[in-house]
Amino acid sequence: MAHTQRSWREAEFVNVREAAEILRRSRGSIYDMMRRRELNGVIAGGRTLVAVASIVQLLEEAPAYVPSSERRRGIPAEASFDLV
Structure with missing residues (x-):
């Protein structure tokens, strides 16, 4: 049977390494975020698994990126682009 790779968003849980890759953080940071109940x-x-729903929630609640040049000009974050 062929193995098909699926998107992490389709899974209920991912391992710590995968969560670190998704969030561009270290594995230690993921454990810290779990300790602080951010994830x-x-x-x-015996395996630590991270709930994908908590990763999605963290990403959705993150403030929008505003380039420093726009921050200096006082352009509000709402006028900036949204990451998809």
Whole structure:
């Protein structure tokens, strides 16, 4: 049977390495974020898994990126682009 790769968004949980890759953080940062309850997870079979819903929520609640040149000119964040 052929293995098909699916998007991380389709999974309920990802491992810590995958969460670190998605968020562009270190594995240690992911554990810290779980300790601070910024990310939710479970331990199953000795493996720490991160809830994809908590990753999506973290990304959705993150402030919009505003280039420093726009911040200096006082352009509000709402006028800037949204990341998809």
